Amino acid sequence: MNISRRKMLILLPAAAVAWESVLAGTPEASPNYKMSDHWWGMLIDISKCIGCGNCVRACQTENDVPDGHFRTWVERYHVDDLHLENPTVISPDGGKEGFPAVAEDAEKYFFVPKMCNHCADSPCTQVCPVGATFISPDGVVLIDQKYCLGCAYCVQACPYGCRYVHPEKHVADKCTLCYHRITKGLTTACCEACPTGSRQLADLKNPNDPIHAFLKTHNVQVLKPQMATGAKAFYNDLDGSVR
Amino acid sequence: MSGVEGYMYPNEITLYWSVLIVLYPFITGLVAGAFILASLERVFRVEAVKPTYRLALLTALAFLLVAPLPLVLHLGHPFRSPEMYFTPHDTSAMAMFGYVYLWYLMAVLVLEIWLDYRRDIVHLSQSSKGLLRLVYKVMTLGSSNISERSLAIDERVGWIVTLVGIPSAFLLHGYVGFIFGSIKANPWWSSPLIPVVFIFSAMVSGIAGVMLIYMATTKMRGKKIDMRCVDTTAMYLFYIFIIDFSLEMLDLIHRIYEADESFRSLNFMAHTKLFFSQIVLQICLGTLVPLILLFVTQVVKLPEIVRKYMYVLSGCLALIGVFAMRWNVVIGGQLFSKSFLGYTTYKMELVTREGFLAALALALLPLLFLWILVKLLPPWPEKTASVAGD
Numbered sequence: 001m002n003i004s005r006r007k008m009l010i011l012l013p014a015a016a017v018a019w020e021s022v023l024a025g026t027p028e029a030s031p032n033y034k035m036s037d038h039w040w041g042m043l044i045d046i047s048k049c050i051g052c053g054n055c056v057r058a059c060q061t062e063n064d065v066p067d068g069h070f071r072t073w074v075e076r077y078h079v080d081d082l083h084l085e086n087p088t089v090i091s092p093d094g095g096k097e098g099f100p101a102v103a104e105d106a107e108k109y110f111f112v113p114k115m116c117n118h119c120a121d122s123p124c125t126q127v128c129p130v131g132a133t134f135i136s137p138d139g140v141v142l143i144d145q146k147y148c149l150g151c152a153y154c155v156q157a158c159p160y161g162c163r164y165v166h167p168e169k170h171v172a173d174k175c176t177l178c179y180h181r182i183t184k185g186l187t188t189a190c191c192e193a194c195p196t197g198s199r200q201l202a203d204l205k206n207p208n209d210p211i212h213a214f215l216k217t218h219n220v221q222v223l224k225p226q227m228a229t230g231a232k233a234f235y236n237d238l239d240g241s242v243r
Numbered sequence: 244m245s246g247v248e249g250y251m252y253p254n255e256i257t258l259y260w261s262v263l264i265v266l267y268p269f270i271t272g273l274v275a276g277a278f279i280l281a282s283l284e285r286v287f288r289v290e291a292v293k294p295t296y297r298l299a300l301l302t303a304l305a306f307l308l309v310a311p312l313p314l315v316l317h318l319g320h321p322f323r324s325p326e327m328y329f330t331p332h333d334t335s336a337m338a339m340f341g342y343v344y345l346w347y348l349m350a351v352l353v354l355e356i357w358l359d360y361r362r363d364i365v366h367l368s369q370s371s372k373g374l375l376r377l378v379y380k381v382m383t384l385g386s387s388n389i390s391e392r393s394l395a396i397d398e399r400v401g402w403i404v405t406l407v408g409i410p411s412a413f414l415l416h417g418y419v420g421f422i423f424g425s426i427k428a429n430p431w432w433s434s435p436l437i438p439v440v441f442i443f444s445a446m447v448s449g450i451a452g453v454m455l456i457y458m459a460t461t462k463m464r465g466k467k468i469d470m471r472c473v474d475t476t477a478m479y480l481f482y483i484f485i486i487d488f489s490l491e492m493l494d495l496i497h498r499i500y501e502a503d504e505s506f507r508s509l510n511f512m513a514h515t516k517l518f519f520s521q522i523v524l525q526i527c528l529g530t531l532v533p534l535i536l537l538f539v540t541q542v543v544k545l546p547e548i549v550r551k552y553m554y555v556l557s558g559c560l561a562l563i564g565v566f567a568m569r570w571n572v573v574i575g576g577q578l579f580s581k582s583f584l585g586y587t588t589y590k591m592e593l594v595t596r597e598g599f600l601a602a603l604a605l606a607l608l609p610l611l612f613l614w615i616l617v618k619l620l621p622p623w624p625e626k627t628a629s630v631a632g633d
Contacts, residue, residue, distance in 0.1 A: 070253045086507075089250040089584055114252070123428060129340070130323075131332035149326065150319015152259035153337050159428035161252030161581055165259055170319030227427060243582040 041232030048198035051111035058193030116175035120230030124154035249585030263313035275416035276449010291475035297622030305613035430505035443487035481537035529564015533557035
């Protein structure tokens with residue numbers, strides 16, 4: 001093939017631009033990461049959460065979460081002495097900008113950060129008609145968005161309300177436990193942004209992870225245990241009124 | 244936030260299953276019910292309903308052809324839907340849809356219609372002209388053997404297909420019920436009774452639908468309605484309706500008496516957001532009134548004209564009731580928060596892909612298909628007799 005100098009001058013910048021886009025679409029390799037060595041979960045210490053909304057903002061920025069939808073959100077519970085089973089809950093814009101102030105002598109108030117529980121027996125992956133959502137060998141519930149039909153069956157099946165259909169991509173979307181970060185040895189965006197350490201990424205297969213000591217010494221619970229989903233978002237100090 | 248009362252998880256405010264998903268169980272229910280009515284004649288030898296036999300089969304086919312459309316139209320990526328056939332997920336109830344659908348369409352309905360109409364098709368392929376002749380030629384599938392022996396084999400095979408078709412019809416619609424009933428996250432749906440209720444309500448809608456179509460088409464053709472046929476159909480409708488109503492009430496009473504953690508939420512819905520569609524439309528107008536009407540026709544000797552009006556009224560109300568039931572399951576199941584602390588509102592759009600007009604078009608499309616099928620394969624009893632006498 002004969003390429004003139006003039007053609008070459010046109011082709012080279014075009015090829016450079018194309019190569020950039022190829023690189024941009026290629027996930028960064030994580031050569032030292034072995035999936036079988038990990039089993040990820042999350043520790044959420046309710047007693048430490050101050051409802052600042054940093055986690056929600058960090059998640060939205062990191063993962064380009066569309067407005068009005070949430071991969072994580074924070075709820076504020078108000079439990080009245082007479083209505084222990086029927087708390088008043090708010091989460092204005094997912095708690096992204098914090099919460100309105102309460103009177104000092106107020107009754108029982110506390111914050112509950114929510115996110116995908118990355119269940120080991122997840123009902124959402126069970127119902128997906130094409131297996132587009134799956135549990136990775138390291139225990140993270142993920143979605144192959146190039147494969148998802150957008151039927152929303154998984155949204156219906158999640159007991160925790162953690163899934164939504166992306167308004168532009170028209171596929172299911174949810175927390176990925178910042179898989180792109182944790183496989184490179186980083187923590188999740190929400191954990192990193194939390195000023196009080198209320199959220200802690202936990203690797204249950206890592207014997208040196210502080211989660212093990214924590215689980216031994218604290219009253220830790222999962223949300224809706226009656227659902228038997230094998231949830232891996234472990235809550236410390238979880239009030240019985242939380243749903 | 245507008246339309247939200249109490250607390251919804253923030254991702255729950257939008258409903259993802261729209262009126263199209265209401266239409267889906269309604270249409271498949273009509274298919275299953277119409278087929279069961281057809282099988283009454285074929286398998287259980289209820290001769291009185293014979294005039295509706297072919298019409299019931301064609302009705303079932305017309306609705307079955309439309310059944311997947313609401314589902315596909317609702318998908319975020321409709322063109323990926325063939326993946327359900329190629330790479331089905333073995334733990335998913337929904338993944339089986341394609342197979343159950345294809346089985347029912349090809350192995351049951353089309354086969355039974357073909358076997359039943361084969362003699363007519365051969366005759367028509369010889370007597371018609373032009374393009375129609377070609378169409379009938381193709382429909383013979385190359386077999387123009389209509390000897391006594393051959394027809395006897397058709398009859399025997401057709402009987403077996405209908406026999407297989409009855410559990411298949413139960414499977415088709417029971418399976419649709421299972422899609423909802425197996426969702427443990429949603430207490431409104433999660434019940435082993437749901438598939439059974441779906442099957443019986445399907446039979447109610449299918450029998451009522453075919454009865455109405457039979458009466459309307461007979462009237463339109465200026466023929467006399469066979470009252471023995473309609474009386475018998477209405478009698479079966481009444482019996483099935485009683486079973487359906489009992490099952491629905493059993494579910495309701497069980498929920499009320501058990502009053503588990505979701506009860507407060509569901510009770511509130513039944514008294515507010517679903518009051519009209521559930522209490523008024525589904526239970527009172529769509530079930531109790533037609534049941535009373537049908538009961539009266541069973542125990543009181545009424546003039547023919549009164550019975551006709553009562554059947555038409557109870558048939559229409561039964562269809563409204565079953566549609567309302569599907570609505571209350573699909574939409575009702577998404578109106579409350581899984582936190583049981585709040586409620587949202589369903590706002591039906593008008594002209595969008597999942598809006599009212601699309602739903603209306605899909606609801607009417609089976610009638611267009613039925614019209615074409617009836618033109619192509621006349622199901623009328625006198626036609627059958629004349630073709631047979633050729």
